[in-house]
Amino acid sequence: xxxxxxxxxxxxxxxxxxLAPPSLAGVPPEPGVAKPDPILVADHxxxxxxxxxxxxxxxxxxxxxxxxxxxxxxxxxxxxxFNLVSGFDxxxxxxxxxxxxxxxxxxxxxxxxxxxxxxFQLTKALMRLTTLExxxxxxxxxxxxxxxxxxxxPLWRSQERExxxxxxxxxxxxxxxHMRDEFAGTMSGGQRKLLEMARAMMVQPSMIMLDEPMAGVxxxxxxxxxxxxxxLRDEGTTIVLxxxxxxxxxxxxxxxxxxxEGRVIAEGCPQDIGTNDAVIDAYLGSRRSLPHEPEExxx
Ligand code: ADP
Ligand code: MG
Numbered sequence: 058x059x060x061x062x063x064x065x066x067x068x069x070x071x072x073x074x075x076l077a078p079p080s081l082a083g084v085p086p087e088p089g090v091a092k093p094d095p096i097l098v099a100d101h102x103x104x105x106x107x108x109x110x111x112x113x114x115x116x117x118x119x120x121x122x123x124x125x126x127x128x129x130x131x132x133x134x135x136x137x138x139f140n141l142v143s144g145f146d147x148x149x150x151x152x153x154x155x156x157x158x159x160x161x162x163x164x165x166x167x168x169x170x171x172x173x174x175x176x177f178q179l180t181k182a183l184m185r186l187t188t189l190e191x192x193x194x195x196x197x198x199x200x201x202x203x204x205x206x207x208x209x210x211p212l213w214r215s216q217e218r219e220x221x222x223x224x225x226x227x228x229x230x231x232x233x234x235h236m237r238d239e240f241a242g243t244m245s246g247g248q249r250k251l252l253e254m255a256r257a258m259m260v261q262p263s264m265i266m267l268d269e270p271m272a273g274v275x276x277x278x279x280x281x282x283x284x285x286x287x288x289l290r291d292e293g294t295t296i297v298l299x300x301x302x303x304x305x306x307x308x309x310x311x312x313x314x315x316x317x318e319g320r321v322i323a324e325g326c327p328q329d330i331g332t333n334d335a336v337i338d339a340y341l342g343s344r345r346s347l348p349h350e351p352e353e354x355x356x
Contacts, residue, residue: 081312089116089117089118097142102148103150115320139299184240188238191252233252247277247281254267265295265297271283283309
């Protein structure tokens with residue numbers, strides 16, 4: 058740790074892994090640990106599918122203004138947890154609050170309106186909309202797939218100078234202006250991920266949840282996506298990210314929460330998590346590659 062590093066910047070361990078940012082300095086690396094300024098607090102959130110307990114989170118807090126990564130083997134419950142807290146699936150038990158406001162039982166749309174959004178993959182229907190229309194859809198409805206473009210278009214016309222202007226700003230920001238009037242279906246994998254982020258940003262969220270945003274993206278665009286994510290964090294947006302690539306996790310996250318079999322089994326800054334026995338066991342148990350070791354399998 059160097060003494061002259063700027064106080065507002067996360068500092069790296071000599072291993073290259075990040076240490077906790079100042080806002081999380083001194084928070085012990087313990088599962089379910091309390092944070093100084095949590096934006097999301099979840100208690101006893103569980104979800105069963107038949108006999109399988111997919112999510113069974115006792116307590117989880119996300120610190121405001123950080124990039125928090127959720128990691129864990131396949132099937133650990135990360136995506137289900139995202140779906141539960143964002144209102145896209147119904148929890149069997151539990152309470153959770155965002156900015157101090159209870160969210161359980163609230164629809165995904167209302168949750169988006171209070172500032173917590175998750176990204177969505179482009180479905181077939183959305184591929185037949187233009188890039189601009191896709192981004193504008195983010196302002197209209199977070200589950201836009203349910204609505205036919207034919208219904209939306211006249212609606213847009215009636216209100217939408219302002220929304221169009223905001224969408225254009227986001228296209229500019231995510232370097233997609235040249236694709237503005239092209240069908241989304243013509244985009245590369247990486248461009249689609251940028252579009253998904255732009256769409257989510259239309260509601261000006263204070264927290265954005267990204268489920269494997271780098272999946273299927275080439276390495277050059279991965280860097281650019283990471284740059285966008287860091288910039289959003291630096292501007293004050295809280296980011297929660299599910300990510301498999303440990304180099305990405307270790308390089309970009311301020312804090313890492315590890316799931317296994319539906320539970321939080323470890324948390325800490327990347328430096329702590331990279332040497333955490335419970336994390337290593339979880340990955341070994343699932344025969345996935347360890348952080349910073351060669352991939353056993355290709356995805
Ligand atoms: P992760 O995102 O960590 O890979 P998931 O949250 O997708 O894990 O899945 C957790 C567990 O729940 C897995 O065993 C998965 O098969 C199961 N699961 C997820 N969604 C459903 C569903 N809709 N119906 C039945 N089982 C499901
Ligand atoms: Mg998943």
